Amino acid sequence: MADRERMFKKAMEVKYTQEFGTNQNKGGSITDKTAKYLRLGYTQSPRKVEMAAAGAAIAKKRGLAAYNPMMHCAGIPLGQRQLTPYTISGTDMVVEGDDLHYVNNAAMQQMWDDIRRSCLVGLDLAHETLEKRLGKEVTPETINHYLEVLNHAMPGAAIVQEHMVETHPALVDDCYVKVFTGDDELADEIDKQYVININKEFDKKQAAQIKASIGKTSWQAVHIPTIVSRTTDGAQTSRWMAMQVGMSFIAAYNMCAGEAAVADLAFSAKHAGLVSMSEMLPARRARGPNEPGGLSFGHMSDIVQTSRTNKEDPAKVALEVVAAASMLYDQIWLGSYMSGGVGFTMYATAAYTNDILDDNLYYNVDYINDKYKGAAKTGTSNKVKATIDVVKDIATESTIYGLENYEKYPTTLEDHFGGSQRATVLAAAAGCGVAIATGNGNAGLSAWYLSMYLHKEAHGRLGFFGYDLQDQCGATNVFSYQSDEGAPLELRGANYPIYAMNVGHQGGYSGVASATHSGRGDAFAVNPLIKLCFADDLMPFDFKKPRVEFGRGAMREFVPAGERTLVIPAR
Amino acid sequence: MAYKAQYYPGATSVAANRRKHMSGDLEKLREISDEDLTACLGHRAAGSDYPSTHPPLAEMGEPACSVREAVEATPGAKAGDRVRYVQFADSMYNAPATPYFRSYHAAINYRGVDPGTLSGRQVVEARERDMEEVAKEQLETEMTCPGLSGLRGCTVHGHSCRLQEDGVMFDMLDRRRLVNGTIIQDKDQVGVPIDRKVDLGKPMSEAEAAKRTTFYRVDNVAFKDDKEVVEWVHRVWELRTRYGFQPKN
Numbered sequence: 001m002a003d004r005e006r007m008f009k010k011a012m013e014v015k016y017t018q019e020f021g022t023n024q025n026k027g028g029s030i031t032d033k034t035a036k037y038l039r040l041g042y043t044q045s046p047r048k049v050e051m052a053a054a055g056a057a058i059a060k061k062r063g064l065a066a067y068n069p070m071m072h073c074a075g076i077p078l079g080q081r082q083l084t085p086y087t088i089s090g091t092d093m094v095v096e097g098d099d100l101h102y103v104n105n106a107a108m109q110q111m112w113d114d115i116r117r118s119c120l121v122g123l124d125l126a127h128e129t130l131e132k133r134l135g136k137e138v139t140p141e142t143i144n145h146y147l148e149v150l151n152h153a154m155p156g157a158a159i160v161q162e163h164m165v166e167t168h169p170a171l172v173d174d175c176y177v178k179v180f181t182g183d184d185e186l187a188d189e190i191d192k193q194y195v196i197n198i199n200k201e202f203d204k205k206q207a208a209q210i211k212a213s214i215g216k217t218s219w220q221a222v223h224i225p226t227i228v229s230r231t232t233d234g235a236q237t238s239r240w241m242a243m244q245v246g247m248s249f250i251a252a253y254n255m256c257a258g259e260a261a262v263a264d265l266a267f268s269a270k271h272a273g274l275v276s277m278s279e280m281l282p283a284r285r286a287r288g289p290n291e292p293g294g295l296s297f298g299h300m301s302d303i304v305q306t307s308r309t310n311k312e313d314p315a316k317v318a319l320e321v322v323a324a325a326s327m328l329y330d331q332i333w334l335g336s337y338m339s340g341g342v343g344f345t346m347y348a349t350a351a352y353t354n355d356i357l358d359d360n361l362y363y364n365v366d367y368i369n370d371k372y373k374g375a376a377k378t379g380t381s382n383k384v385k386a387t388i389d390v391v392k393d394i395a396t397e398s399t400i401y402g403l404e405n406y407e408k409y410p411t412t413l414e415d416h417f418g419g420s421q422r423a424t425v426l427a428a429a430a431g432c433g434v435a436i437a438t439g440n441g442n443a444g445l446s447a448w449y450l451s452m453y454l455h456k457e458a459h460g461r462l463g464f465f466g467y468d469l470q471d472q473c474g475a476t477n478v479f480s481y482q483s484d485e486g487a488p489l490e491l492r493g494a495n496y497p498i499y500a501m502n503v504g505h506q507g508g509y510s511g512v513a514s515a516t517h518s519g520r521g522d523a524f525a526v527n528p529l530i531k532l533c534f535a536d537d538l539m540p541f542d543f544k545k546p547r548v549e550f551g552r553g554a555m556r557e558f559v560p561a562g563e564r565t566l567v568i569p570a571r
Numbered sequence: 572m573a574y575k576a577q578y579y580p581g582a583t584s585v586a587a588n589r590r591k592h593m594s595g596d597l598e599k600l601r602e603i604s605d606e607d608l609t610a611c612l613g614h615r616a617a618g619s620d621y622p623s624t625h626p627p628l629a630e631m632g633e634p635a636c637s638v639r640e641a642v643e644a645t646p647g648a649k650a651g652d653r654v655r656y657v658q659f660a661d662s663m664y665n666a667p668a669t670p671y672f673r674s675y676h677a678a679i680n681y682r683g684v685d686p687g688t689l690s691g692r693q694v695v696e697a698r699e700r701d702m703e704e705v706a707k708e709q710l711e712t713e714m715t716c717p718g719l720s721g722l723r724g725c726t727v728h729g730h731s732c733r734l735q736e737d738g739v740m741f742d743m744l745d746r747r748r749l750v751n752g753t754i755i756q757d758k759d760q761v762g763v764p765i766d767r768k769v770d771l772g773k774p775m776s777e778a779e780a781a782k783r784t785t786f787y788r789v790d791n792v793a794f795k796d797d798k799e800v801v802e803w804v805h806r807v808w809e810l811r812t813r814y815g816f817q818p819k820n
Contacts, residue, residue, distance in 0.1 A: 032733060033664060033733055033734060034733055034734045034735065034736050034738070035732070035734075035735070035736070035741075036735075037735055037741055073726055073743070073744060074762075076743065080743040080745075081732065081741060388809055388813075392805055392808075396801070396805070400795050403794065404789045404793070406663075407788045407789045407790065408789060408790075410664075410733045411733070413663060413731045413733075414731055414732050414733055416731070417691075417728065417732065418690055418731070419689070419690020419691065419731075420690060422690075423690075446812060449808065449811075449812075450804075450805070450808045453804050453807060453808050454794075454804055456671065457794070457800060457804050458787045458794035459663065459669065460589075460670060460671045460672055460785055460786055461669055461670040461689070461690040461730075462690060463689070463690055464690060475811040475815065476811050476812070476814055476815030477815055478812055478815060479815055479816040480816065480817070481816075486815070
């Protein structure tokens with residue numbers, strides 16, 4: 001099986017045997033161990049040439065030094081080796097590396113915007129309060145009216161008072177509220193424009209699983225304006241939602257704005273049923289809810305929607321989660337919130353470019369299906385029992401296959417130039433493979449750590465100082481049931497004790513959490529409400545295919561929300 | 572019978588080389604003069620005194636302390652040297668050393684060292700004269716091939732890159748290069764030009780590098796073929812995993 005055609009072959013040929021820009025990178029084979037280093041500098045890359053010109057123009061205009069690629073290494077610019085493009089995994093999109101920095105990529109920004117600006121709030125408690133405390137009648141008609149009012153008010157419009165200023169609708173057109181419910185009869189009676197239709201968005205089995213989980217409860221999926229969220233922070237999301245929800249209930253149900261009973265409604269409608277995307281962080285990290293540090297791997301898995309559209313391909317589901325989570329946790333959370341700069345992009349891109357991780361995981365799928373009687377196919381009755389021997393077997397096979405790829409294909413080694421990149425890719429492949437085969441996230445996590453150990457001994461190196469110290473000690477907490485040491489993988493997140501500064505890992509962990517459920521064909525990983533919140537094509541970022549979206553962002557084809565062009569001078 | 576350290580499992584040449592690096596039982600292959608070493612390290616001018624951060628310990632009137640009595644200070648600590656570093660990058664194309672085994676070598680065989688292990692480089696920090704002792708041994712022995720390894724304080728990129736057409740590991744800062752069959756270095760660890768051309772010796776042939784390497788490669792000694800090492804890794808992983816579970820508690 002090891003002689004199969006490698007999925008990364010085309011990407012490696014594009015990158016290392018074909019000219020891109022003026023890098024004169026032509027000919028040779030992706031298995032060559034030597035290369036001609038032409039030291040052409042930054043001018044071989046069209047994007048860097050554009051950036052250098054922009055930097056020079058800025059410096060001239062403002063009279064203050066700006067970007068100048070010749071500042072690098074005291075006059076030795078980037079590009080002493082060939083500057084090469086990246087293929088977005090699972091696509092034919094070839095992009096410049098610089099365009100995968102989130103600052104240069106509007107799709108990446110919008111993905112995080114769309115998560116940060118979203119929250120869920122239950123309708124049932126509010127309806128009970130309206131009926132029992134305030135004596136109001138709640139019917140499908142009143143709900144439809146309330147939702148019309150709410151979609152007027154949520155973007156920042158007045159609904160009760162006089163003398164109010166309002167936000168311009170064209171600046172906040174990405175803001176809206178939809179509802180979903182496990183009660184099919186109620187869903188049928190609500191105006192379709194407001195409904196996330198479980199029966200339409202999920203297949204029959206997944207829809208049944210979701211409805212069994214949420215019962216007949218009803219929820220609002222709220223997305224406040226991107227521009228608001230960007231100007232404030234994630235913790236603002238529920239506050240903005242709460243103000244507009246409160247005012248909309250008052251208006252829609254003709255209530256007194258000041259009576260004490262409204263306080264009961266305020267609590268029940270605005271706060272009691274609130275579900276944020278992520279938890280607030282302790283003071284030492286100083287972030288409120290809906291910031292990436294508190295986002296669990298399970299929630300991240302549920303935010304990505306590939307599990308709905310590619311159910312029969314559990315590896316693809318996991319790979320899309322790896323991509324989205326690597327971008328968010330590595331490029332934005334650890335790369336910017338927790339540190340700053342440029343380097344962290346390279347940890348993430350290794351996991352979602354050039355099909356190297358894809359190749360390893362699909363190899364695992366074939367291996368598992370062959371050896372464990374189709375255990376990597378989507379299903380629940382075909383899973384193999386999660387034992388030490390199974391983890392050992394699959395993780396070892398996966399890791400050695402991946403290690404030998406780096407040895408047989410020097411171009412893949414050069415592409416994943418850092419050990420931390422290689423370690424994450426190999427461990428993610430092993431972890432996702434075991435998770436798909438067993439349907440057990442912690443078994444997948446166990447495979448992750450075995451992969452790290454094998455990698456370190458094989459190559460005599462792993463990641464950088466702060467990267468692999470967690471991987472040296474992590475095996476002991478995989479199955480620990482003590483609350484300060486262990487937790488199901490789906491409930492761990494970016495602020496889990498030994499993961500908190502764990503660059504390069506969290507996207508992979510999310511992939512393993514996702515694979516656990518994609519292998520089973522589950523509708524969701526940990527929270528059906530989160531899955532439903534994003535089961536909605538009106539979102540600017542398409543959560544069904546994050547990798548394509550990142551590619552569109554890099555190719556400058558993605559149209560983000562929250563732009564200010566309406567209210568600034570044309571340029 | 573006195574205990575004899577085993578250092579590392581495995582029945583292959585790679586495992587045997589790892590045991591040599593760890594034990595310090597190394598073959599000397601070349602001579603690097605003290606002045607050349609000092610120039611390449613770039614911490615002080617060749618031939619100058621060691622700068623110090625404190626007076627010699629003997630002059631400091633240290634307090635009574637059982638630890639101080641039990642552990643003799645290293646020469647560099649006694650003299651009050653600064654803590655400085657030596658950092659190597661080693662190619663994944665059969666360079667003799669790998670980062671972890673450079674670290675094990677330093678930690679097992681020297682006192683007062685602080686090894687740091689990354690994927691593309693390995694640093695040892697110590698009092699300056701103590702560090703130089705480690706650096707000299709690593710440079711002069713079979714731990715280092717001047718073509719496949721390099722002294723690199725920054726911009727270390729190269730360990731995973733394809734080799735240059737002349738078989739030398741890529742160095743963005745071009746600190747050293749192959750000249751008439753030998754490796755000549757004319758910049759220090761961080762790429763600042765030095766006042767001499769230091770001859771680091773001949774690069775190993777492909778066959779010699781393959782024989783001396785501590786790196787498992789499928790085209791030389793495949794990791795999976797060293798059954799004892801793989802079994803040992805499995806055992807370490809399984810015991811740590813089971814220890815964390817501890818259901819009886």
